[in-house]
Amino acid sequence: MTEPSGSGTPRIPLPRLLDTLVGVGSDLDVRATLQHVVDSAVELTGARYAALGVVDSARDGLTEFCTAGMPEAERARIARPPDGTSGLLGALVRDRVPLRLADLTTDPRSCGVPPGHPEMRSFLGVPVLAHGEVYGNLYLTEKRGGGPFTDEDEQVVRVLATRAGVAIGNARLYESARQHERWIEGAAKVTTALLTGTAAADALMTVAECARVLAEASAGVILQPTPDGGMEIVTASTPDDPGDLVGTTIAPGSAVLDQLLGGEPVFVEDSATDPRMTTPVRHRFGPSMLLPLQADGRLIGTLALPRRRGGRPYTPVERLLATRFASHAALAIVLADAQQRREWLAVFEDRDRIARDLHDLVVQRLFATGMMLESTRRRAATAEVPEPEVHTALGRAVDELQSTIQEVRTTIFALQQTPADAPTSVRGRVLRETACAAAVLGPRPSVRFTGAVDTLVPEPVAARLLDALRDALAAACRRTGTTRVGVDVDATATLPDGRAGVRLTVTDDGRPGGPGAGGPDAEGDGTTVTWQSPL
Template structure:
């Protein structure tokens, strides 16, 4: 620097030193970037300043921090520069200091959007973090002078060098904080999954945690379908996710082939990427689709789409989200194993109760029934027996036999998995007849008429089931029974014309008067 230039720069050295000291005072990256552009604008005496953050993968400007332009001016400019045209594009492609005295005379200055403030002089310098170009610092419109000088350029290069160090520190801090948030989120997700949530709640927990951590518009979990595709089974969005649930990626999709192969898929723009085939793709832009797999087993896919025009995912975002997906998949497997162990414990307990009922309660009841039957026969042969004793003992025997039937039906129900327990009246009737089949030695035939599940409700269904158990127990006691028929008619009419339900149980066993075949009918209004 010659003496004349040094004389011009010297008055600004204190300002430069102050700027260098202040530029690294904040570890928040956004605050640091805004402080850099404000400091550079003041130091160079510029009217307008901007700092464009460059995406090294795509060669585009992803963020722009400005100084000197108010909100109205920024709104008039609108979109971000694409990083491919004009002087901004030139600096992105060729990151070297650039000084332009007159923008109107430089052909590289073309491409300013409508509404952009009028500008004449221009200076730009790259901001490097290590060997990587983080972005470029642009200043225009030198105040009180015809244009920027080489002295301004020299000062800005010093500031850009120190800014690179400050940005590097802020980026390290931000990366550490982001990693910490992902680790905490993964730990919270794992804790929630291992506390006994249902399968649906577990998938929703994964979707919700991932959406918040990735700053995505939606968190979606897809699972393979029987047809070979993938369906959205859990979705978390700030709005109603109903239109997302049930969306399917059809078989044969290139995206699907990658996902089923356990490979992640990264999409720049869901709306325009030909690989995306779901009907909701138009709503989203950048997206990550990460396989949820553990030990070679594919559980599903975690998709994290951002809004249209949203910032693309960085390499760090992809790495952290992939690590989260791996841990979430492991937690899902562990949670599923825990549920299986709990269900196995329940099955073992139910089986033990069923064995105890059969080996202890039923045998004792049966022995008591035999004793009463023997007493009944001896009492009926005694000349001084009370006339009503035979009837009383017969009633006691019938009650014990009915109780044995109900206990055995309960034993049969205990031996079925809880998921198989019927919810509707039709299913409960079928369960009762299946339980009776174990005692009768054959399966009773069952016939339904009308919308049984829709029409037969509490308390009518309980009364019908009690009557059915009694009729089946009576059929079991009769000799020579080889067939039992059960009919439930939900279209029956009561004697007074009201709608009702009729239960009819028939068998071909012998009756006490020597006839064969018995029909028991029970009906109730609906």
């Protein structure tokens, strides 16, 4: 039951007021808290309309406008929400004291009402303080019953505003902590993605996509300097088709370009109307951040994060976090590029070593074969050598030449493999195993393939073949005096039972090791290992 107040207005029951105040602080989401405040104000005071405008301290206006009591159809008729720079709302932003009017239309400060706004008479405005600063203003209009707002209404709204300030302050702290956490996690993901071998174009897209999601932007755009002194969009991430964003340029001489090339961040409230923005796509966007991607004094490019036209402006916290993210991403791009260059350098050094080894091997074999042919020719000319021996010597020479050609082909195949990719073919995996064994053996094993190994050998058989190859190479490493290892993979072999199969033969010139030296050929002479399997 309510009791009459001195003004004749029903007094609000204390339990109801307390329940409302407790409910205002029950949500840690800022926007949900704002909506709860305006809904509670309508319920407690009997106002028809309520709104809470968030103050932008940078320009003494309003950045957000949360309303209650206004149907969607009425809200749609309003061309734009009040900006708080003029009229009664502007006065409340500047004066920061409660304001109560019986008829706002008679106040000389009443102006700047946007088209489509419903007519209003009674008015009550109270500032909302959060952690000692004016966060926004709570507005109430049109007291139901036609009367003005009372002293008690003002007291209730001031209590509600005080409680709302505490709740909003807590919600802002929580939201700020969550924002920091999300941006830190995003920066870590970008670093991980870039340092795992991502290509340059993919690296830029990774940065643009991650930043767009974190900033809740309409697009994430990467611009890079052009030879003529301008900047060009080289990467664009949008929820939909980026359309003609990629390839758009900022011409030299633009005011915003001077700041970007100088490594300074640029913050734009409305890209469509800001005179510094000269790109042909600026009319699509509103609030924007353009952040330099700079590391080690070198400007890699610019990260642009535009929001849609009429979208929520970026807060100081969002600007700070995005700037830090851009610096972190630029450093990650530089480190990833340096890592990729080191990997390529290692590949080129290894290829130089392979070329030297191949040169020595080919020259030695060709020289030995040439000497053997020259000796055979001279002896045959003097009729000192029987014809069968001549044919045998020529056969050995042909075999040596074929083996040399096979070595050259195998090495060329290995050099054609993409350095960044692990081999997936049977041939490539065999070459990788022999290359690894060379680090222990010293000499690089010679490898010869017969038949279409990659086509004929299925994966299960290939896995067993590689296991046998590893065992054989390990046994060769344990033997002493090994100076030469040969690996022969024949995919056209015929097994003893007549079936088609694959045969692996590993030969070496080492001597068996001491006791305990195991391996597939521990009981033999330690020079040949043979493994075969049907296909």
